[in-house]
Amino acid sequence: MREEEEANWFARWEEQLPSPEELMPLSQTLITPDLALAFDIPTVRSNPNPNPSLHHHHPAPSLHPPPPPPSSQPPPDFDSPDHLTTASSGGGAGGGGAGEEPARTLKRPRLVWTPQLHKRFVDAVAHLGIKNAVPKTIMQLMSVDGLTRENVASHLQKYRLYLKRMQGLSSSGGGAGGGAGGPISAADAATDQLFASSSVPHHFLGRGPGPEPYMPFVPVAALQHHQQITAAMQQQHQQQQYYQQRHMGHFGSPTGGGEGYDHGFLARTMPQPGMHRMVGPVAVGLVPPPPPSAPSAASYVEDLESGSRRGGGERRMLTLFPTGED
């Protein structure tokens, strides 16, 4: 019964995990020093990112915004491509960038909730239970560096609306896609793309207060590290995407086949075949405080997927959703 369901859930979960190959392909290569410096993330989220023994490539974009002490220069981050409009800073400039003052007055670019991020979000909420799923907690569980409570709060707000909407809708189609392929698939309005694509934990709907159903435990793998996701990572891509979206209708995706865009970055590490792919919560030194009646497992952790799936024909935004649900 319920256990079975959960078991399935788990199974599916694993299936969704990205394969080692998809793991960290690009990523930091695009991070510009500017960007790195630009991120002045005040939050005290830990990010001891031990950085896996990556190849020569530099440590992950752990854009740890170390409070730039006055006497500090941008780390010699190897040469990186410029661009990435971080803003217009200065005026002009162009060229080079120049002013290096870390500008505390920098504003971070809008966070873009990619399916990957959203998934983390949903999983976190699911594991926390509606009760404990408040921005702060969610944020902590997500362990995404750079993510702020406000970011989560905002998204949560929308997410709740989505759930609510879904509650009232059970089978009648209102109009949108008309077809109901399932209880919730009806919602394919452009609005829900993100949400619709992600699996909504059943207990969410129609569920009020009450003890949480308990999610499957997650053995806290004391495994090594997995790359910590940083909002910055997302942001990089986000920026590009956002930019392109705004300025170009679609991406230059070769119709028909040319993929040409698979960022499967944001990966999780630990390809150990045959072993469960659970990773420990990144924040090893900062495990979220056990909420009053928190779900047993403090670390649920989950995966990230590569967002490259264009089925052939669909002209949705690029990082639409991959999860090939059943």
Add this chain to the structure above:
DNA sequence: GATCCAATAT
């Protein structure tokens, strides 16, 4: 004071 939440602004 912190944080949640809903509303509102960009």
Add this chain to the structure above:
DNA sequence: CATATTGGAT
């Protein structure tokens, strides 16, 4: 439309 920001309430 998706996020950010603000304001009121807890």
